[in-house]
Amino acid sequence: MNIHYDERLDGELKSFEKADVLRDLQTSIPSLALLHREEDLRPFECDGLAAYRILPMLVALPETLDEVQTLLKRCNALGVPVVTRGAGTGLSGGALPIERGVLLVMSRFKQILSVDPDARMARVQPGVRNLAISEAAAPYGLYYAPDPSSQIACSIGGNVAENAGGVHCLKYGLTVHNVMRVDIVTIEGETMTLGSEALDAPGFDLLALMNGSEGMLGVVTEITVKLLPKPETAKVLMASFDDVEKAGRAVGEIIAAGIIPGGLEMMDKLAIKAAEDFVKAGYPVDAEAILLCELDGVEADVDDDCETVRAVLEKAGATDIQQARDEAERARFWAGRKNAFPAVGRMSPDYYCMDGTIPRRELPRVLKGIAALSEESGLKVANVFHAGDGNMHPLILFDANREGELELAEDVGGKILELCVAAGGSITGEHGVGREKINQMCSQFQADELTVFHALKAAFDPDRLLNPGKNIPTLARCAEFGAMHVHNNELPHPELPRF
Amino acid sequence: MTDTTTQTAEHDIADALCEQVKKAHAKRTPLRIVGADTRAFYGRPVEGEPLNIAEHSGIVHYDPVELVVTVRAGTPISALEAALAEHNQMLAFEPPRFGAASTIGGAVATGLSGPRRPWAGAVRDFVLGSHVITQEGKLLRFGGEVMKNVAGYDMSRLMAGAQGTLGVLADISFKVLPKPTASHSLKLSLPLSDALKKLAELGRQPLPITAAAWHDGELFLRLEGGKSSINATRDRLGGEALDADFWRELRDLEHAFFTQNNDKALWRLSLPPNTPPLALDIPESDIFYDWAGSQRFVKTSLDAETLRQACQHAGGHATCYTPAAYGGAADPFTPLNPVVEKYHRNLKAELDAHGIFNPGRLYAAF
Numbered sequence: 001m002n003i004h005y006d007e008r009l010d011g012e013l014k015s016f017e018k019a020d021v022l023r024d025l026q027t028s029i030p031s032l033a034l035l036h037r038e039e040d041l042r043p044f045e046c047d048g049l050a051a052y053r054i055l056p057m058l059v060a061l062p063e064t065l066d067e068v069q070t071l072l073k074r075c076n077a078l079g080v081p082v083v084t085r086g087a088g089t090g091l092s093g094g095a096l097p098i099e100r101g102v103l104l105v106m107s108r109f110k111q112i113l114s115v116d117p118d119a120r121m122a123r124v125q126p127g128v129r130n131l132a133i134s135e136a137a138a139p140y141g142l143y144y145a146p147d148p149s150s151q152i153a154c155s156i157g158g159n160v161a162e163n164a165g166g167v168h169c170l171k172y173g174l175t176v177h178n179v180m181r182v183d184i185v186t187i188e189g190e191t192m193t194l195g196s197e198a199l200d201a202p203g204f205d206l207l208a209l210m211n212g213s214e215g216m217l218g219v220v221t222e223i224t225v226k227l228l229p230k231p232e233t234a235k236v237l238m239a240s241f242d243d244v245e246k247a248g249r250a251v252g253e254i255i256a257a258g259i260i261p262g263g264l265e266m267m268d269k270l271a272i273k274a275a276e277d278f279v280k281a282g283y284p285v286d287a288e289a290i291l292l293c294e295l296d297g298v299e300a301d302v303d304d305d306c307e308t309v310r311a312v313l314e315k316a317g318a319t320d321i322q323q324a325r326d327e328a329e330r331a332r333f334w335a336g337r338k339n340a341f342p343a344v345g346r347m348s349p350d351y352y353c354m355d356g357t358i359p360r361r362e363l364p365r366v367l368k369g370i371a372a373l374s375e376e377s378g379l380k381v382a383n384v385f386h387a388g389d390g391n392m393h394p395l396i397l398f399d400a401n402r403e404g405e406l407e408l409a410e411d412v413g414g415k416i417l418e419l420c421v422a423a424g425g426s427i428t429g430e431h432g433v434g435r436e437k438i439n440q441m442c443s444q445f446q447a448d449e450l451t452v453f454h455a456l457k458a459a460f461d462p463d464r465l466l467n468p469g470k471n472i473p474t475l476a477r478c479a480e481f482g483a484m485h486v487h488n489n490e491l492p493h494p495e496l497p498r499f
Numbered sequence: 500m501t502d503t504t505t506q507t508a509e510h511d512i513a514d515a516l517c518e519q520v521k522k523a524h525a526k527r528t529p530l531r532i533v534g535a536d537t538r539a540f541y542g543r544p545v546e547g548e549p550l551n552i553a554e555h556s557g558i559v560h561y562d563p564v565e566l567v568v569t570v571r572a573g574t575p576i577s578a579l580e581a582a583l584a585e586h587n588q589m590l591a592f593e594p595p596r597f598g599a600a601s602t603i604g605g606a607v608a609t610g611l612s613g614p615r616r617p618w619a620g621a622v623r624d625f626v627l628g629s630h631v632i633t634q635e636g637k638l639l640r641f642g643g644e645v646m647k648n649v650a651g652y653d654m655s656r657l658m659a660g661a662q663g664t665l666g667v668l669a670d671i672s673f674k675v676l677p678k679p680t681a682s683h684s685l686k687l688s689l690p691l692s693d694a695l696k697k698l699a700e701l702g703r704q705p706l707p708i709t710a711a712a713w714h715d716g717e718l719f720l721r722l723e724g725g726k727s728s729i730n731a732t733r734d735r736l737g738g739e740a741l742d743a744d745f746w747r748e749l750r751d752l753e754h755a756f757f758t759q760n761n762d763k764a765l766w767r768l769s770l771p772p773n774t775p776p777l778a779l780d781i782p783e784s785d786i787f788y789d790w791a792g793s794q795r796f797v798k799t800s801l802d803a804e805t806l807r808q809a810c811q812h813a814g815g816h817a818t819c820y821t822p823a824a825y826g827g828a829a830d831p832f833t834p835l836n837p838v839v840e841k842y843h844r845n846l847k848a849e850l851d852a853h854g855i856f857n858p859g860r861l862y863a864a865f
Contacts, residue, residue: 116773117703118699118702118703118772118773119699119771119772119773120702120703120772121771121772140703141703141704142703162649163649163653165647169646169647170646173620173624174647176624176653176656177620177624186838186842190838191838192836192838192839192842193836193839194839196769196771196814196815196816197771197772197814197815198769198770198771198793198814198815198816199616199617199621199769199772199790199793199794200610200621200660200769201769201816202816202818202832202833202834202835203832203835203839203840203843203861203862204657204660204661204665204843204846205610205623205656205657205659205660205661206657206839206842208623208653208656208657208659209652209653209656209657211653212649212652212653213652213653229702229703229704229705229706230705231705232705252564252565253564255564255565255566255677256563256564258587258677258678258680259677260676260677297705297707297724297725297728298705298706298707298724298725298727298728298731298732300725300727300728300731301707301724301725301726301727301728303727304725304726304727305725357645357646357647357648358645359562359565359567359644359645360564360565361562361564361565386647388646389645389646389647390565390645390646390647391646391647424643424644424645425643425645425648426643426645426647426648426649426650427650428648428649428650429645429646429647429648429649430647430649431649432649433649433650433651437650441650441651444650444651445650445651446639448633448637448639449639449640449641449651450651452633452639452641452654452850453651453652453654455849455850456652456654456657456846456849456850457652458845458849459842459845459846459848459849460842460845471651472651472652
C-alpha cells in the first residue's frame with residue numbers, strides 16, 4: 001500500500017513551514033531536545049514494521065511533563081500533527097512518522113517511580129521497558145503479567161497504546177486488564193488521570209478506551225500497573241501431531257476439560273523447522289504441528305493438571321508428548337517459540353508478520369485458506385499461533401529485493417486478514433491497526449461503525465492532530481479501496497467521491 | 500462439545516428498540532432504559548419514556564469450547580448462569596443482582612462486580628464485544644466473539660459502567676471461564692488491623708484466594724482452584740468452615756449488615772489495595788470490608804463532602820447507594836474534575852447529541 005499520508009484519503013492537513021514550526025518550538029520550549037537535520041531524523045524513520053519508512057519533519061525528545069504539555073499546546077495551535085513513539089518496536093506502523101508532523105519520542109520517560117509490594121502495584125513512566133517492571137518487582141515475588149515477545153525492548157507506554165498481549169493472555173489478560181491508571185496529556189495540553197489506584201473510578205471507563213487507542217486520543221505520561229504474585233511453579237508439555245487439524249482440536253479439548261493453561265501455543269511444520277535450526281529447542285522436525293502447553297500455579301494443582309492434559313493430548317492423537325524435566329528444558333522449549341520470528345527471518349530475506357484472530361473452531365478452515373493463498377502466490381507461510389486465544393501469526397516469507405514481492409506479500413497478508421474477518425474474527429489481536437492495516441479496517445467495520453469511531457476521536461481530538469492516518473480509516477479511504485461493507489445492496493455514503 | 504443455543508425465552512426485539520430510539524432522537528424525547536428495573540437505586544433518577552429491554556432476551560450463541568457466550572441484554576443473569584452451569588462454566592466477575600429478574604444488560608451497564616473482582620477482574624474485563632443501538636437508532640457491532648481484538652476503539656468496554664448514557668446495549672459477548680473444581684470458604688476471628696495485615700501478606704503469595712471480606716471481628720476467605728491446592732491452603736489457614744452462601748449474600752447486598760438497621764445512608768467506598776482504615780467518625784460495626792479492603796460498604800450519616808474528601812485523599816472515591824429520596828446524597832457518584840468532565844461532556848455530545856439516553860443518570864449535567 002501507499003504508506004505516505006494522503007490528504008485525499010486521510011484528511012486535509014493545515015499548511016505550515018518546517019522552519020516556522022521549529023522556531024516556534026525552540027522559542028516556546030528552550031529546554032526541549034529537538035532534532036531537525038536529516039541525519040538526526042533518520043534513526044526514527046520507522047518502528048518495528050521496518051518495511052514502512054518515512055522521515056518525520058521534526059523529532060522531539062521531552063524529559064519533563066511540562067515539555068510534553070507545551071509541545072502539544074503549540075502543535076495544536078499551529079495545526080501540526082503529532083505522532084507519539086515509545087521504543088519503536090510496534091509491528092503495525094503505529095509510530096510511523098508523518099512527513100509533515102512532529103514525532104514525539106517518550107523514551108526519556110524511563111523511571112520506575114515506585115513499587116508497592118503490599119498494594120501489588122507499580123507506578124512507572126511510559127518509556128520503561130515491559131520486562132524492567134517485572135525485574136523491579138521480582139525481589140518481592142511479584143511480576144507484571146503481559147509479556148509480548150518484544151518484552152525485553154518494548155516500552156509500557158507503547159503497550160498501553162496497542163493493548164499489547166503475549167503468550168499468557170488467555171489466563172492473565174491483555175494490557176487493558178493489568179493497567180489500573182494512566183495519566184495523559186490531551187492535544188490541548190491538559191493533564192488528565194484516567195482510572196485510579198482503586199479498582200474502579202467514577203464516570204465513563206476512559207481507561208479502557210485509552211488502552212489500544214494507538215496514540216489517537218492523548219499522550220500517556222504515567223502508568224500504574226497491577227502486579228501479581230509469581231506462580232509457585234510452571235510446567236510445560238510439548239505434544240507432536242502428524243496433522244495440524246488434530247492439534248487444533250486438541251486445543252479445544254484441553255479447554256473443554258476445564259483447564260486454562262498459562263500458555264498454549266501451536267507451531268506448524270515450517271515454523272518448527274525454522275525454530276529448531278535456529279535455537280535447537282529439541283523440537284520434532286518431522287511433526288506437522290506441535291503444541292506447547294504451560295500450566296502454572298500451585299505445585300499440587302499443576303501436577304494434577306499435567307496429568308489431565310497429558311491424557312487429553314493422547315486421546316486427541318498426539319504422536320509424542322514430552323514434559324520439560326527441569327527449568328532449563330522448559331526455557332529451551334519456550335526459546336523455540338519466542339524466537340520463532342527471528343528464526344523464520346533466517347530462512348528468508350524478509351518476512352511479513354500477520355496478527356489475525358479467529359474463533360478456534362475455524363482454525364482448520366483458515367489454515368486451509370492460508371495454504372491455498374501460499375500456493376497461489378508462491379510465497380511460503382509459516383504459522384505460529386497463540387492457540388489458546390485464537391490469535392494467529394502467519395509469517396509470509398518474501399524477498400523485498402525481488403520486484404513486486406513486497407506488494408505480493410502485502411496482498412497475501414491482506415487476504416489472510418479478510419479470511420479471519422469472514423471466519424468471525426478480527427484483523428488484529430495484539431499488534432494494532434497502525435498504518436499497516438488501515439485498509440483492512442474497511443472490511444471489518446461498516447461505515448456507521450467507523451463513524452462512531454470518528455465521533456469518539458472527535459471528543460478528544462477534533463482537529464485530528466494525534467497520529468493522523470492511523471487506526472481508523474476515513475470513509476473516503478474505504479470508498480476508494482472498495483472493501484467497505486455493502487448492506488442491502490446500497491453503497492454506503494454514495495455522496496462520497498470514489499477516486 | 501458442540502454449539503449450544505438455548506430454546507427458552509428467545510426474543511429478538513432489536514428492530515423495535517431501534518425504531519423507538521430513532522423516533523426519540525428525532526423528537527428529542529428522553530428515554531429511560533429499563534431492564535428488570537432492579538438497579539434504579541444506583542444512580543440519579545431518570546425522567547423519560549421507558550425503553551424496555553427485558554423482552555430482548557435469550558442466548559444468541561454459546562460455544563463452551565471457545566469460552567464465549569453472546570447474549571441479549573434483557574436476559575436474566577440467572578438464566579445465563581444456568582446455561583453456563585450446564586457446561587460447568589461461569590461469569591467470573593460474579594455480577595450482583597438485586598432481584599430475581601436482574602438482567603445481564605443491567606449488570607454491564609452499571610459495571611458492578613462481585614466478591615471475586617480483585618482476583619478475576621471486573622465486568623468490563625470479560626466483555627469481548629457488543630451490539631449497540633446508537634442515537635440514530637442503528638444497531639452496530641463493536642468488538643466480537645474472539646479473545647483478542649484490538650481493531651478500532653474499545654466501544655464495548657466504554658459502554659460497561661456508562662449506565663446507558665452513551666447508547667443502548669442490545670447484545671453482549673462475554674469471555675466465560677470453567678468453574679473451579681474445588682472451593683472452600685472459611686472464617687477466622689481477627690481484629691481489623693491484624694486482618695488487613697494478613698490480607699496484605701497473603702496477597703503477595705500465589706494462593707488460591709478468590710474472595711476476602713472482614714466484618715465485626717471476623718475475616719472471611721474463599722479458596723477456589725484445584726483440589727490439591729485447596730486442601731493444602733485450607734490446612735494452612737485453619738479457621739472455621741463458612742457456608743459459601745455468605746458470598747452470594749454479600750454480592751447481592753442481602754447479608755444482615757445490609758438488611759438490618761438501615762436508618763443511615765449506605766455508601767460504597769472504593770479504595771486502593773492495602774489502604775488503612777480511614778479516619779472517619781464511623782463505628783467499626785457500620786463498615787463491611789470486601790475485596791480484601793478495596794471495597795468498603797459503610798452506613799453513615801456523614802455528609803458526602805466529608806466522605807469523599809477522605810476517600811479522595813486515599814486515592815479512591817465514594818458512591819451513595821441510598822437514593823436521594825430516602826436520605827441519600829443528591830449526587831450519588833463522586834463529581835469529576837473539570838478536565839475529565841469536559842471530555843465526558845464531549846463524548847456525550849458526540850454519541851448522544853440530543854441527550855436522549857438516560858439523561859442525568861450519572862451526573863446532573865449530562
